[in-house]
Amino acid sequence: MIKKILFFSSVCLLASASFVHADTIFTLTADACTGTCGTAPFGTINLAQTTPTLVTVTETLAATERFAGTGAGQALEFNVVGPITINLLTSGFALGPAPATASAFGSFLESITCTTCQGGKDSNPSGPLVFTVTSASGVSIADFLANAGGYTFASDIVGKNGNTGNVAATAGVTPPAVPEPSSLLLFGTGLVAAAGSIRRRVFSAIRSN
Numbered sequence: 171m172i173k174k175i176l177f178f179s180s181v182c183l184l185a186s187a188s189f190v191h192a193d194t195i196f197t198l199t200a201d202a203c204t205g206t207c208g209t210a211p212f213g214t215i216n217l218a219q220t221t222p223t224l225v226t227v228t229e230t231l232a233a234t235e236r237f238a239g240t241g242a243g244q245a246l247e248f249n250v251v252g253p254i255t256i257n258l259l260t261s262g263f264a265l266g267p268a269p270a271t272a273s274a275f276g277s278f279l280e281s282i283t284c285t286t287c288q289g290g291k292d293s294n295p296s297g298p299l300v301f302t303v304t305s306a307s308g309v310s311i312a313d314f315l316a317n318a319g320g321y322t323f324a325s326d327i328v329g330k331n332g333n334t335g336n337v338a339a340t341a342g343v344t345p346p347a348v349p350e351p352s353s354l355l356l357f358g359t360g361l362v363a364a365a366g367s368i369r370r371r372v373f374s375a376i377r378s379n
Contacts, residue, residue: 193218194311196323196339202274203337207235207329212337215246215323223308229299229325236294236328239287243326243336244270245299247278249315252305254280259301262286272324275338276317290328316340 194217199210213231220226229246231237237245244266256265259282266281282301287294303309316322324338 192344194342194344196342198323198325198327198337198339200275200321200338200340201335202272203327203329203333203335205333206331207327207333207335207337208331210337212327212329213325215248215339215342217311217314217342219311220302222310224302224304225309225311225314226300226302229297229323231297231325231327232330234296234330236290236292236296237284237287237299238290238294238326238328238334239284240289240326240334242334243272243275243324244281245284245287245325247272247275247281247324248322249279249317250303250309250313251315252279254303254305254309256280256282257302257304260297260299262295263299263301272321272326272336272338275321275324275336276319278317278321278324284326290332290334294328 196215196217197210198212198214201207201210201212211232212235213229216228216230218226218228227246227248245263247266247270252268259265262285263282264285266283268280269277270281271277282299284295314322320340321338322340322342324336326334326336328334
C-alpha cells in the first residue's frame with residue numbers, strides 16, 4: 171500500500187514539474203540619456219516561456235517614468251534571429267523598424283515603437299508594454315541575444331528627472347522556478363487522494379477486527 175502511495179505522489183510531482191514556469195528578468199541600468207535619466211534601475215524586461223514555442227515579453231518602467239518619442243530610439247529594441255512573429259501588443263504600441271538603432275547602445279534586429287509618444291511629454295504612456303514572440307520553429311528565452319555591444323535590450327524613456335534618452339540592459343537573471351497554482355493544486359489533490367485511501371484502509375481493517 172505504501173508503495174502505491176509513493177508511486178502516486180511521484181506521478182503528481184512529475185506532472186507538476188512539467189508546469190514549472192521559469193522567467194528571466196533583465197534590468198535597465200545602463201544610461202545614455204542626455205544629462206542622464208537619474209538613478210538606475212530604470213525598469214525591467216521580463217521574459218516568460220509561456221509555451222514551448224512562445225515567449226511573452228513584459229517591459230515595466232520604474233515609477234514616474236514614461237516611454238519617450240524622441241526619435242533617438244524605440245520603446246524597446248532587442249535581438250532574436252528571425253523571421254519571428256510578434257503578437258498581442260499593448261495598445262498604443264506597434265512593430266518598429268527592423269533593424270533599429272538605440273544611440274550609444276548600437277543596433278538591434280527588432281523593435282517596438284510607441285505610436286502615441288511625442289518627445290518627453292507627460293501624456294506619454296508609462297506601460298507596461300507586453301507582447302508575444304514566436305516563429306515557425308518556435309522561440310525560447312535563450313534566443314534573445316545581446317548585440318555587438320553586449321546589450322540585450324534598449325528603451326527610449328523619459329526619466330524621473332524629465333530627461334530623455336536610451337537606457338539598456340545586459341545579462342538577465344533567472345529567479346528560482348516556482349510551480350504555478352495549477353501544479354500545486356494537482357499535487358495537493360494527489361496528497362488528499364492518498365490520505366483518503368489510507369483512511370479507508372484503516373477503517374476497513376478496524377471493522378474486520
